Amino acid sequence: MRRSHLFAPISICILLSMLPVLDCWWMLSNDDASMSCATVPGLSAQQRRMCREHPQVIKYLVGGLRTALYECQNAFKTEAWNCTLDAPGVGTAPLKIASKESAYVYAISAAGVSHALSKACSKGLINECGCGDHPTSTSTLLPHSYETKDFIWSGCSDNVKFGNQFGRRFVDQYDKQHSEQPRSKMNLHNNRVGRRILTSAMRKECKCHGVSGSCVTKTCWKVVPKFDEFAAKLLQKYQAAQHVEISEKDQKMFVRRSAPKNEQQMRSERYLKPVEHISKDAMKNELIYLETSPNYCAIDVKDRECGENCRQICCGRGWRTTREIVDEPCHCQFVWCCEVKCKTCKKLQEKNYCL
Amino acid sequence: MNGAVIENLSNRKLFGIFVVLLCVQILFFLIGAIYAPSPSTFMEFEMIKCHDSSKGITNEWFHRENCQLIDDLSQFTPSSFDMREIVFVAKMPHARDGIELEYSPWFQFLLGVLHVDVEYSEHFKYVEHAPLSLEVRMGYRTKESGKNDWQELSSTNVSRILECSIKDEDKKEGRSYDCDMLDLFEFGSSNYPFYLVNIRIPINQAACRYNPKSPNCQIGKISELRLIEIHQNGGFTLIWLWMKTLLTPIVSGCLYWYWRRIHQLARNPLLLEKAILALGLSLAILDFPIEWISLTLRVPFLLLVSDLRQGLFYTILFSFWLIFAGEHLIDDTTRNNIMSYRFNLSFIITASFALLIYDLVERGVQLYNPFYSVWASETGSNIAYFTIFVGAICTVCYFAFLFYKIVKVWTTIRRKRAAQLYQNSENRRLKVEGVIYRFKFLMLFTLLCSAFTILAYFMKQYGEAQLHSDDARDGFLTGSTSAFFTGTFGMCNIYVLLLLAMYAPSHKHYKGASQLIDEEDDEIVDDGTHTESNALTTFLKPNTD
Numbered sequence: 045m046r047r048s049h050l051f052a053p054i055s056i057c058i059l060l061s062m063l064p065v066l067d068c069w070w071m072l073s074n075d076d077a078s079m080s081c082a083t084v085p086g087l088s089a090q091q092r093r094m095c096r097e098h099p100q101v102i103k104y105l106v107g108g109l110r111t112a113l114y115e116c117q118n119a120f121k122t123e124a125w126n127c128t129l130d131a132p133g134v135g136t137a138p139l140k141i142a143s144k145e146s147a148y149v150y151a152i153s154a155a156g157v158s159h160a161l162s163k164a165c166s167k168g169l170i171n172e173c174g175c176g177d178h179p180t181s182t183s184t185l186l187p188h189s190y191e192t193k194d195f196i197w198s199g200c201s202d203n204v205k206f207g208n209q210f211g212r213r214f215v216d217q218y219d220k221q222h223s224e225q226p227r228s229k230m231n232l233h234n235n236r237v238g239r240r241i242l243t244s245a246m247r248k249e250c251k252c253h254g255v256s257g258s259c260v261t262k263t264c265w266k267v268v269p270k271f272d273e274f275a276a277k278l279l280q281k282y283q284a285a286q287h288v289e290i291s292e293k294d295q296k297m298f299v300r301r302s303a304p305k306n307e308q309q310m311r312s313e314r315y316l317k318p319v320e321h322i323s324k325d326a327m328k329n330e331l332i333y334l335e336t337s338p339n340y341c342a343i344d345v346k347d348r349e350c351g352e353n354c355r356q357i358c359c360g361r362g363w364r365t366t367r368e369i370v371d372e373p374c375h376c377q378f379v380w381c382c383e384v385k386c387k388t389c390k391k392l393q394e395k396n397y398c399l
Numbered sequence: 400m401n402g403a404v405i406e407n408l409s410n411r412k413l414f415g416i417f418v419v420l421l422c423v424q425i426l427f428f429l430i431g432a433i434y435a436p437s438p439s440t441f442m443e444f445e446m447i448k449c450h451d452s453s454k455g456i457t458n459e460w461f462h463r464e465n466c467q468l469i470d471d472l473s474q475f476t477p478s479s480f481d482m483r484e485i486v487f488v489a490k491m492p493h494a495r496d497g498i499e500l501e502y503s504p505w506f507q508f509l510l511g512v513l514h515v516d517v518e519y520s521e522h523f524k525y526v527e528h529a530p531l532s533l534e535v536r537m538g539y540r541t542k543e544s545g546k547n548d549w550q551e552l553s554s555t556n557v558s559r560i561l562e563c564s565i566k567d568e569d570k571k572e573g574r575s576y577d578c579d580m581l582d583l584f585e586f587g588s589s590n591y592p593f594y595l596v597n598i599r600i601p602i603n604q605a606a607c608r609y610n611p612k613s614p615n616c617q618i619g620k621i622s623e624l625r626l627i628e629i630h631q632n633g634g635f636t637l638i639w640l641w642m643k644t645l646l647t648p649i650v651s652g653c654l655y656w657y658w659r660r661i662h663q664l665a666r667n668p669l670l671l672e673k674a675i676l677a678l679g680l681s682l683a684i685l686d687f688p689i690e691w692i693s694l695t696l697r698v699p700f701l702l703l704v705s706d707l708r709q710g711l712f713y714t715i716l717f718s719f720w721l722i723f724a725g726e727h728l729i730d731d732t733t734r735n736n737i738m739s740y741r742f743n744l745s746f747i748i749t750a751s752f753a754l755l756i757y758d759l760v761e762r763g764v765q766l767y768n769p770f771y772s773v774w775a776s777e778t779g780s781n782i783a784y785f786t787i788f789v790g791a792i793c794t795v796c797y798f799a800f801l802f803y804k805i806v807k808v809w810t811t812i813r814r815k816r817a818a819q820l821y822q823n824s825e826n827r828r829l830k831v832e833g834v835i836y837r838f839k840f841l842m843l844f845t846l847l848c849s850a851f852t853i854l855a856y857f858m859k860q861y862g863e864a865q866l867h868s869d870d871a872r873d874g875f876l877t878g879s880t881s882a883f884f885t886g887t888f889g890m891c892n893i894y895v896l897l898l899l900a901m902y903a904p905s906h907k908h909y910k911g912a913s914q915l916i917d918e919e920d921d922e923i924v925d926d927g928t929h930t931e932s933n934a935l936t937t938f939l940k941p942n943t944d
Contacts, residue, residue: 173494173495192501200493
């Protein structure tokens with residue numbers, strides 16, 4: 045599988061354990077098979093309990109987390125910060141800083157968990173998946189046992205809600221307990237945004253099955269998007285992330301605008317609107333952050349492959365180009381699904397590395 | 400000379416009847432909106448991929464417990480070239496909340512739609528209209544049998560055409576095609592609690608080399624198969640069945656009453672009276688709750704039967720409208736003879752017949768092979784397109800003729816009124832005015848019902864859109880789909896019942912008309928009506944005074 049090997053084990057939790065603000069369930073994304081619920085450091089008591097009680101679910105949760113971080117690295121591969129969570133040189137772990145980048149990582153992880161769990165639910169790999177909210181069943185007339193009655197009465201067609209619910213309970217656990225802290229507020233908001241964008245990126249499909257196949261009777265369902273499609277959407281949200289401030293008194297968030305351009309913005313500066321108020325229209329689907337990003341150029345980028353974007357990634361330190369002749373498959377013939385018969389061609393390949 | 404009941408009803412009574420019927424109608428809507436769940440529901444199965452090293456030689460069933468899971472097909476290296484060692488597996492239904500759910504006979508039907516996810520790939524090229532061939536095995540097990548003791552229900556080769564498209568800017572490795580879903584199966588009954596689907600997509604390399612248009616040679620890089628299973632909600636079935644069960648005696652009783660009225664007449668029944676009787680009969684057939692037997696017996700033909708019943712009802716309803724309009728052409732001497740309608744009726748008959756053929760081909764063949772789809776083969780889809788086309792054309796022609804006829808009736812009415820030709824004979828005048836009144840009443844009532852149906856339909860569309868918007872919330876209109884079905888069903892019944900009651904021959908005579916037949920006033924008409932204004936007379940007042 046592409047994701048499991050590409051995401052190198054990181055010792056983020058050891059780093060993070062020094063930082064009291066952050067939880068470190070990310071440790072789960074380590075590619076260590078021997079890791080069990082008991083040995084992952086940094087899990088809270090409740091998370092550890094959930095991990096023990098739902099080992100099946102945790103397995104897919106971890107998979108989702110890995111996919112999320114893989115997509116993150118993919119999205120940022122042309123930036124100085126390439127989604128490393130333990131970049132040395134910034135002074136502290138990037139996630140410690142309540143920056144735009146942290147906002148993105150939190151959102152994509154939360155969504156990754158939801159995505160993986162809903163996929164596993166629709167594959168029937170997790171028995172604990174739920175049915176979503178039910179219209180109150182009045183099925184006393186149906187001669188069936190209590191358990192299956194709701195299913196017979198009105199079906200059970202939801203896969204996403206379980207993913208979101210479990211994700212909320214597990215991922216948001218630490219921040220919920222510390223919800224008075226500005227950072228936790230930000231994390232919770234961004235997690236929610238990630239899940240919400242995932243839900244709204246779902247595609248609707250319908251099947252008509254009325255008399256003679258007419259559309260008088262029609263059943264519709266929603267398809268969970270591919271995760272890379274969702275990640276592309278979230279990247280746009282990252283670019284439009286809102287810088288907010290948290291007031292000390294009443295713990296409410298205010299949008300910070302750097303340079304008010306017109307009168308209306310001046311006014312909104314004067315009468316700061318709490319996020320709760322704005323959230324209905326503007327903030328509900330926007331990522332928020334509290335601090336400006338650190339200078340990622342402090343990251344050691346020596347020998348990093350920088351492709352086409354070397355000026356930015358190498359932060360002016362210059363780069364070198366290597367040229368080599370590589371063998372490449374070409375004139376391929378296709379045989380479904382898993383075989384390609386190819387000839388080998390030689391090709392000159394250029395690669396750029398930061399100095 | 401007797402008129403219909405409608406002509407002898409007082410305004411107050413008519414108004415009372417309308418209020419009561421409106422209440423009943425609202426009740427039908429409310430039952431659907433509040434009590435019933437949505438008519439149908441789905442369950443999504445993303446098929447898991449298992450490795451079968453025996454390549455399908457053994458008759459083994461693959462399920463989650465014995466599955467050597469292949470997580471990502473592109474990482475899998477098969478040992479043979481025919482790909483039969485990859486098995487796509489779905490067990491229906493899923494377990495939920497830790498409980499093994501089961502299908503129930505209450506679901507009435509089960510249908511499966513297959514969605515093929517094709518990834519764009521430079522090497523594995525998808526070619527448009529690629530023929531796809533699936534080896535499908537469907538198994539079932541009962542509650543009594545062991546956990547993985549699957550019995551074969553059906554084993555077949557399914558051929559479909561895979562239609563996919565992709566935007567040019569998306570043509571990158573790993574991006575997905577947008578593929579049309581494929582009808583996989585349709586069961587007219589749901590009698591087993593658990594099903595297991597095993598699908599293989601075999602490739603014959605030699606055939607592919609010889610003819611790239613052979614099945615499965617051009618289907619591209621398949622990454623997933625998703626199966627969507629759709630069934631009717633048990634709750635909806637329950638309410639639907641009870642509604643039918645309660646309506647059947649009412650409709651039958653009314654029908655019997657109408658039939659007796661006609662037989663008590665001294666003359667032979669008119670064509671119009673026969674048409675109303677036929678309409679009542681088709682409604683009684685439509686209402687008859689035969690579905691109860693599906694809860695105990697395995698009767699897959701019920702889906703077809705219910706289609707046929709609906710078809711019959713609509714055919715007779717449409718014919719009735721035509722006859723009704725025709726019979727109200729006052730001066731037409733060809734009236735009261737079904738043969739004079741043969742040209743117009745032939746449109747309805749042809750349309751119904753075309754749709755009957757389509758239904759018999761699609762659902763009829765599905766009785767023998769649930770995986771059959773008329774759309775899968777080229778001849779089949781040509782036949783299907785042809786029948787639907789013929790049906791549509793005939794329906795359009797029918798409505799054009801009906802409209803023409805109605806306009807003709809209106810102009811006749813206007814002309815008669817203007818000429819006041821019948822003023823000299825009181826009896827004749829009343830008769831003509833009675834005809835006009837009867838026509839207008841039904842016309843208005845039909846229009847009202849159509850308006851109601853259209854309104855309900857838009858409500859349903861709106862409610863469905865709400866349900867599937869980004870923030871799905873249980874709102875007021877989320878039960879609108881069921882409300883639409885119960886409401887329109889109720890309205891069908893009310894419409895026909897009112898016709899039966901109102902257009903039955905009355906025992907009462909026109910006031911002021913010379914009495915040709917001596918008969919006692921019957922029990923329906925009580926005293927006091929003489930002081931009230933009669934619906935007919937008030938209706939006619941502005942015209943006759």
